[in-house]
Amino acid sequence: MSAILVVLLAGAALLGLSVWVGLALMGVGVLGLDIFKTMAVQKFLGQDVYTSLTSPELAALPLFILMGDILFHTRLAEQLFRGLAPWTTRLPGGLLHVNVLGCTMFAAASGSSAATAATIGKITSPELQRRGYDRDLSTGSLAGAAVLGLLIPPSLVLIVYGVLTKVSVLQLFAAGIVPGLLLAFCFSCYIAIRSLLARRLAPAQPGAGTGLWRRLALALNLLPILGLVVLVIGSMYAGIATPSEAAVMGVAGALAIAALQRVLTLRLIARALMSAVRTSAMIGLILAGALFLSKAMAFLAIPAQAAAAIGALDLGPFGLILVLLLFYILLGCFLDGTSMMVMTLPVTFPLVAAAGYDPVWFGIFLVLVAEMGAVTPPVGFNLFVIQDLTGERLSRIGWATMPFFLIMVAFTLFLALFPGVVLWLPGAAG
Amino acid sequence: MRIVLRLIDGYCLAGGILAALALAALFLIGAAEILLRYAFSASLPFIVEYNGYLLGIVFMAGLGYVLGRGGHIRVRVATASLPPAAATAVEAVCTLLGLLISGYLSLALLRLALGTWQIGTVSYFASQTPLYLPQGAMALASLTLTLAFLARLLRLLAGQPLEPGRPAAPEPARRALELPE
Numbered sequence: 001m002s003a004i005l006v007v008l009l010a011g012a013a014l015l016g017l018s019v020w021v022g023l024a025l026m027g028v029g030v031l032g033l034d035i036f037k038t039m040a041v042q043k044f045l046g047q048d049v050y051t052s053l054t055s056p057e058l059a060a061l062p063l064f065i066l067m068g069d070i071l072f073h074t075r076l077a078e079q080l081f082r083g084l085a086p087w088t089t090r091l092p093g094g095l096l097h098v099n100v101l102g103c104t105m106f107a108a109a110s111g112s113s114a115a116t117a118a119t120i121g122k123i124t125s126p127e128l129q130r131r132g133y134d135r136d137l138s139t140g141s142l143a144g145a146a147v148l149g150l151l152i153p154p155s156l157v158l159i160v161y162g163v164l165t166k167v168s169v170l171q172l173f174a175a176g177i178v179p180g181l182l183l184a185f186c187f188s189c190y191i192a193i194r195s196l197l198a199r200r201l202a203p204a205q206p207g208a209g210t211g212l213w214r215r216l217a218l219a220l221n222l223l224p225i226l227g228l229v230v231l232v233i234g235s236m237y238a239g240i241a242t243p244s245e246a247a248v249m250g251v252a253g254a255l256a257i258a259a260l261q262r263v264l265t266l267r268l269i270a271r272a273l274m275s276a277v278r279t280s281a282m283i284g285l286i287l288a289g290a291l292f293l294s295k296a297m298a299f300l301a302i303p304a305q306a307a308a309a310i311g312a313l314d315l316g317p318f319g320l321i322l323v324l325l326l327f328y329i330l331l332g333c334f335l336d337g338t339s340m341m342v343m344t345l346p347v348t349f350p351l352v353a354a355a356g357y358d359p360v361w362f363g364i365f366l367v368l369v370a371e372m373g374a375v376t377p378p379v380g381f382n383l384f385v386i387q388d389l390t391g392e393r394l395s396r397i398g399w400a401t402m403p404f405f406l407i408m409v410a411f412t413l414f415l416a417l418f419p420g421v422v423l424w425l426p427g428a429a430g
Numbered sequence: 431m432r433i434v435l436r437l438i439d440g441y442c443l444a445g446g447i448l449a450a451l452a453l454a455a456l457f458l459i460g461a462a463e464i465l466l467r468y469a470f471s472a473s474l475p476f477i478v479e480y481n482g483y484l485l486g487i488v489f490m491a492g493l494g495y496v497l498g499r500g501g502h503i504r505v506r507v508a509t510a511s512l513p514p515a516a517a518t519a520v521e522a523v524c525t526l527l528g529l530l531i532s533g534y535l536s537l538a539l540l541r542l543a544l545g546t547w548q549i550g551t552v553s554y555f556a557s558q559t560p561l562y563l564p565q566g567a568m569a570l571a572s573l574t575l576t577l578a579f580l581a582r583l584l585r586l587l588a589g590q591p592l593e594p595g596r597p598a599a600p601e602p603a604r605r606a607l608e609l610p611e
Contacts (some may be wrong), residue, residue, distance in 0.1 A: 018508070050486070083610075278499065290606065
């Protein structure tokens with residue numbers, strides 16, 4: 001057990017001191033191997049980092065980031081709002097549903113939930129505020145719905161999970177679609193119920209009854225994003241593109257949209273590239289550290305020992321998932337989703353697989369818990385984005401998001417009881 | 431010291447720009463491969479291999495540039511509300527540890543490249559690229575991070591702002607896109 005103790009203590013000390021996460025993980029790995037193993041640690045580190053960061057299956061990661069960064073500079077979100085808004089005015093909750101629908105559609109063109117929150121919220125939050133919608137319900141529904149950015153493919157977290165566990169990214173992407181749409185439906189139902197109970201939350205809109213033809217004409221605004229979705233997701237499921245190739249097509253599609261909207265300039269391309277490099281370097285450092293640490297832990301036999309210790313508790317499969325859910329919610333209050341996932345996977349993945357859960361299912365579970373982390377203070381990145389957009393206090397946004405957080409918890413338990421919801425589509429897709 | 435800081439900042443910025451160019455190349459080569467496959471049923475034989483090298487540059491060459499902009503993730507829950515003196519001490523310890531670990535990594539990659547160069551290992555792809563080339567590039571790329579930590583330490587000692595590249599008041603958009611997922 002002593003190796004476990006050293007790794008845990010060193011990890012807690014370095015992370016608690018606020019050493020950069022990727023380097024902290026790397027340092028813990030080096031320390032553990034140096035103390036407990038007689039091996040050429042530095043040689044192993046060099047070889048491992050080089051191999052990890054040059055593995056071609058990771059190429060989808062920076063390319064999907066680049067696609068989102070290009071789209072951010074286009075008017076895609078305005079178009080989404082114009083196309084979707086007329087269809088929601090008759091629903092209880094009105095334009096609040098644009099948060100959910102907009103995030104759902106944009107999620108299919110974006111791999112990240114923070115970027116989804118920023119892109120959609122930039123348009124919806126001033127509109128909703130101007131029309132007198134309840135502030136808490138509008139910020140909460142935005143923070144909640146942004147989660148779909150990661151659940152609905154493409155998804156950066158699922159790419160990382162796939163690379164770490166050798167599960168097919170294509171299957172993972174397929175697995176996210178049905179739960180993503182169901183969760184969006186749950187969010188919309190909640191908004192509708194709240195609005196029916198208290199009419200003041202979503203004031204009736206003047207000129208709500210736009211005619212059908214007018215609404216259809218406005219829906220033409222949705223064509224660019226739909227085209228992009230078909231290009232990216234369609235090409236993967238038609239079997240004509242790997243995730244990396246789909247990402248290349250996504251970048252091409254994003255450039256085409258920018259060109260059609262006449263905003264495509266060298267300046268835009270340079271800004272999008274530099275911004276994508278910033279995100280890629282940030283994820284790259286964490287990946288390098290986490291991948292090295294996970295191999296170091298395997299050398300130290302830590303996953304096996306932890307599995308034996310937890311196995312002795314005799315939790316049963318559902319009990320294990322409950323414990324993991326609580327563990328990840330707690331961890332998510334302090335860590336970002338990617339770090340949390342890569343740090344814990346070497347131990348939790350074999351445990352969950354041994355309990356009989358499908359690796360594809362566990363990927364979706366992890367996305368959900370990572371996203372719960374993104375909406376729980378004090379460290380919740382979606383909350384930070386919305387704070388920047390609205391200027392509200394973090395604690396108030398946190399409370400406003402709480403109902404959506406609880407819906408996610410209930411939804412995760414539902415998926416644990418009925419894993420078929422997740423596994424049906426990847427099974428059908430082969 | 432001003433000259434040293436300038437040189438380091440310049441090296442890191444160059445790394446960031448190189449990473450951006452590598453990302454553009456990754457896209458262009460990927461697009462060329464797809465076009466060739468559908469138009470001429472042809473394929474670029476070197477694509478898998480070079481994608482890997484470019485990817486390494488995309489991830490690594492920007493490391494130092496991103497540190498200078500405050501873009502790498504740290505967990506600041508325990509240290510966010512320390513009194514100024516303690517905060518500076520913690521920052522000094524963190525920066526030293528960062529310098530130590532990133533320096534160890536740079537040395538590891540450098541030794542890997544040197545070892546490969548001495549043995550003369552080539553890649554197992556048809557191109558038979560001498561592997562010390564991409565490995566050496568990765569070592570130089572990782573050096574941006576080590577040097578950025580050195581610059582951070584110097585700035586800390588001189589009492590200068592630690593992250594001069596950080597946007598002063600980040601517009602929401604900027605900040606959101608730099609957030610992790």
